Amino acid sequence: MDKFNRLDGLVVPLDRANVDTDAIIPKQFLKAINRSGFGPNLFDSWRYLDTGEPGMDNSQRPLNEDFILNKTRYQGAQILLARDNFGCGSSREHAPWALLDHGIRVVIAPSFGDIFYSNSLKNGLLPIRLPAEAMDRLFAQTLAHDGYRLTIDLADSSVTTPSGDRFGFDIDPFSRHCLLNGLDEIGLTLQHAEAIRAFEARHRQAQPWLFL
Amino acid sequence: MPRLPAMAQTPRTLYDKLFDSHVVHRQDDGTVLLYIDRHLVHEVTSPQAFEGLRMAGRKPWNMNSVMSTADHNTPTRDWDRGIEDPVSRLQVDTLDSNIRHFGARAYFPFRSREQGIVHVIGPEQGFTLPGTTLVCGDSHTSTHGALAALAFGIGTSEVEHVLATQTLVQKKAKSMRVHVTGQLGAGVTSKDIVLALIGRIGTAGGTGYAIEFDGSAIRALSVEARMTLCNMAIEAGARAGMVAVDDTTIDYVRGRPYAPGPELWEAAVACWRTLVSDPGAAFDATVELDGNAIEPQVTWGTSPQMVVPVSGRVPDPADEADAVRREGMERALKYMGLRANTRIQDIAIDKVFIGSCTNSRIEDLRAAAAVARGRKVAGSVRLAMVVPGSGLVKAQAEAEGLHEVFLAAGFEWREPGCSMCLGMNDDRLSAGERCASTSNRNFEGRQGAGGRTHLVSPAMAAAAAVTGRFIDVRTLA
Ligand code: SF4
Numbered sequence: 274m275d276k277f278n279r280l281d282g283l284v285v286p287l288d289r290a291n292v293d294t295d296a297i298i299p300k301q302f303l304k305a306i307n308r309s310g311f312g313p314n315l316f317d318s319w320r321y322l323d324t325g326e327p328g329m330d331n332s333q334r335p336l337n338e339d340f341i342l343n344k345t346r347y348q349g350a351q352i353l354l355a356r357d358n359f360g361c362g363s364s365r366e367h368a369p370w371a372l373l374d375h376g377i378r379v380v381i382a383p384s385f386g387d388i389f390y391s392n393s394l395k396n397g398l399l400p401i402r403l404p405a406e407a408m409d410r411l412f413a414q415t416l417a418h419d420g421y422r423l424t425i426d427l428a429d430s431s432v433t434t435p436s437g438d439r440f441g442f443d444i445d446p447f448s449r450h451c452l453l454n455g456l457d458e459i460g461l462t463l464q465h466a467e468a469i470r471a472f473e474a475r476h477r478q479a480q481p482w483l484f485l
Numbered sequence: 486m487p488r489l490p491a492m493a494q495t496p497r498t499l500y501d502k503l504f505d506s507h508v509v510h511r512q513d514d515g516t517v518l519l520y521i522d523r524h525l526v527h528e529v530t531s532p533q534a535f536e537g538l539r540m541a542g543r544k545p546w547n548m549n550s551v552m553s554t555a556d557h558n559t560p561t562r563d564w565d566r567g568i569e570d571p572v573s574r575l576q577v578d579t580l581d582s583n584i585r586h587f588g589a590r591a592y593f594p595f596r597s598r599e600q601g602i603v604h605v606i607g608p609e610q611g612f613t614l615p616g617t618t619l620v621c622g623d624s625h626t627s628t629h630g631a632l633a634a635l636a637f638g639i640g641t642s643e644v645e646h647v648l649a650t651q652t653l654v655q656k657k658a659k660s661m662r663v664h665v666t667g668q669l670g671a672g673v674t675s676k677d678i679v680l681a682l683i684g685r686i687g688t689a690g691g692t693g694y695a696i697e698f699d700g701s702a703i704r705a706l707s708v709e710a711r712m713t714l715c716n717m718a719i720e721a722g723a724r725a726g727m728v729a730v731d732d733t734t735i736d737y738v739r740g741r742p743y744a745p746g747p748e749l750w751e752a753a754v755a756c757w758r759t760l761v762s763d764p765g766a767a768f769d770a771t772v773e774l775d776g777n778a779i780e781p782q783v784t785w786g787t788s789p790q791m792v793v794p795v796s797g798r799v800p801d802p803a804d805e806a807d808a809v810r811r812e813g814m815e816r817a818l819k820y821m822g823l824r825a826n827t828r829i830q831d832i833a834i835d836k837v838f839i840g841s842c843t844n845s846r847i848e849d850l851r852a853a854a855a856v857a858r859g860r861k862v863a864g865s866v867r868l869a870m871v872v873p874g875s876g877l878v879k880a881q882a883e884a885e886g887l888h889e890v891f892l893a894a895g896f897e898w899r900e901p902g903c904s905m906c907l908g909m910n911d912d913r914l915s916a917g918e919r920c921a922s923t924s925n926r927n928f929e930g931r932q933g934a935g936g937r938t939h940l941v942s943p944a945m946a947a948a949a950a951v952t953g954r955f956i957d958v959r960t961l962a
Contacts, residue, residue, distance in 0.1 A: 458654065462652055465510050469651060482749045
């Protein structure tokens with residue numbers, strides 16, 4: 274998992290509530306064998322005018338020019354604004370995979386689907402909860418200013434606007450620690466590599482037939 | 486250091502012994518890092534795990550702990566044509582290239598002689614050993630507990646975690662003892678025990694528990710039959726099922742390809758002999774079943790807990806006081822196309838599936854063949870198929886002439902794999918088709934959209950094939 278410390282990034286405003294994981298990445302793409310490569314199919318049914326199937330050349334598909342992620346001014350955005358209950362629905366880990374693959378590192382919304390929220394943290398995508406009034410201001414400013422950027426500082430858990438407005442957010446200390454240090458569960462477990470090796474050596478001595 | 490005699494004397498369950506002996510590290514929040522000895526890898530739940538390793542630039546901890554095969558997507562006939570569905574083929578090819586890249590202690594690719602369902606080949610190869618922790622990205626990993634192993638299914642992120650660290654972060658489960666007294670009657674099998682158990686405690690009855698099966702009826706079972714039992718522990722809600730070591734276990738393991746050889750055999754056996762619950766060990770829950778009273782079972786609904794003895798009738802939702810349960814029963818009857826109070830023996834079937842990691846071992850095929858011998862599949866049955874659990878099971882059955890019995894009776898004799906257990910390949914039920922199946926799940930659409938599954942033992946499935954309806958196999962003899 275990539276470390277997350279500070280990000281100064283372009284913002285894209287997705288002004289919808291209850292964006293479910295099937296909208297984030299439709300089910301026909303779950304047969305894939307990769308964890309990467311879902312980016313072109315992020316929000317597939319909103320982004321394109323035709324129906325997406327695995328194996329299509331996405332660069333040849335008709336784009337829905339009205340969809341916010343397709344607008345030129347938002348290309349390269351790393352911060353997604355959304356409304357209530359973002360990521361509700363199924364437990365597919367493909368949803369954070371698709372957002373990350375597209376280049377999104379932060380989603381800011383008033384609330385999130387539970388499983389999506391924890392799946393995101395496991396994968397290095399930072400979900401930030403801000404109150405509705407703060408969200409309203411961020412949406413308005415993003416729409417009003419071309420190239421609008423936000424600064425996210427995880428160490429002090431804050432979102433700062435170009436004009437210097439600062440919003441604090443809550444995140445549990447353990448998750449913050451993991452993100453700051455780029456530790457996924459595997460990374461954390463590997464901090465005990467010595468203990469695992471020591472256990473293994475004893476185990477090998479006691480039951481050598483397991484290590485043939 | 487002073488000795489702690491009180492601690493040393495506390496009687497422990499088999500589960501305690503298996504779990505405690507694999508604890509690498511205890512964390513403050515009560516979770517532990519549990520060392521994993523054995524890892525089975527198949528094509529469906531492994532690709533993202535291997536990719537995760539690559540993306541993080543991590544090396545697997547010990548691929549010598551891995552045995553791998555392709556089973557879920559593989560066809561069961563016309564093997565010379567390869568895998569025709571491109572999506573399935575890609576998953577199988579991906580497993581191939583991952584194993585070629587990372588290695589494995591043993592790999593049985595599509596069309597190799599030893600290929601088969603992961604849960605059949607692990608024990609068959611002697612890769613599943615008593616006293617081990619064993620995982621696989623598949624819920625029916627509980628099967629391997631039949632050999633006194635701590636075996637359970639995991640998700641894709643955990644597959645990656647085990648590949649990278651040889652451990653899992655776990656919390657200890659509660660323990661349940663399922664004590665089956667007496668002896669099973671002729672024609673009654675371990676499938677009937679476990680279906681009767683699920684009928685009694687429900688599909689959530691074992692949630693949060695690791696189940697140990699014991700008692701005289703269990704001791705009398707072969708290891709194959711114990712696997713059927715542990716296989717369906719997951720259908721009772723338990724992540725793991727297990728049976729303590731006895732002579733039957735040791736005799737089963739002896740001489741298998743990946744079992745300890747003569748130099749280490751005695752030491753291994755001495756270690757395995759300790760894998761029993763101590764007298765007086767405390768369980769968090771106990772369920773008693775009378776083995777003498779168990780009849781052949783048939784499920785009637787869309788959950789394994791919707792089960793009755795073959796002598797019974799489809800229950801009437803009107804008799805159910807609880808509104809939620811009543812609604813569930815009504816929905817199930819509608820999906821299954823059944824009326825309340827119908828005699829089970831009056832239900833006619835369209836297809837028969839003998840296979841799956843629950844019931845596709847040599848003993849299962851022998852039991853089915855004994856019923857099929859000298860009889861014919863009923864004219865009303867569209868398809869009766871036998872899918873051996875592995876290439877070695879198939880070869881053994883052919884050496885015993887069982888395939889001839891099946892073919893003469895009108896069954897199809899297929900190549901090994903998961904097949905119609907979940908229908909990821911071409912073997913599926915069509916909408917409305919009713920199937921007597923030896924598999925483990927009768928959920929809506931499990932064997933094909935709209936398909937209607939009745940779970941039974943292999944002998945009961947064969948009996949249904951030759952009569953075209955459910956019948957008590959004991960009355961056929
Ligand atoms: S036979 Fe069925 S239950 Fe067993 S591993 Fe295959 S699909 Fe899963």
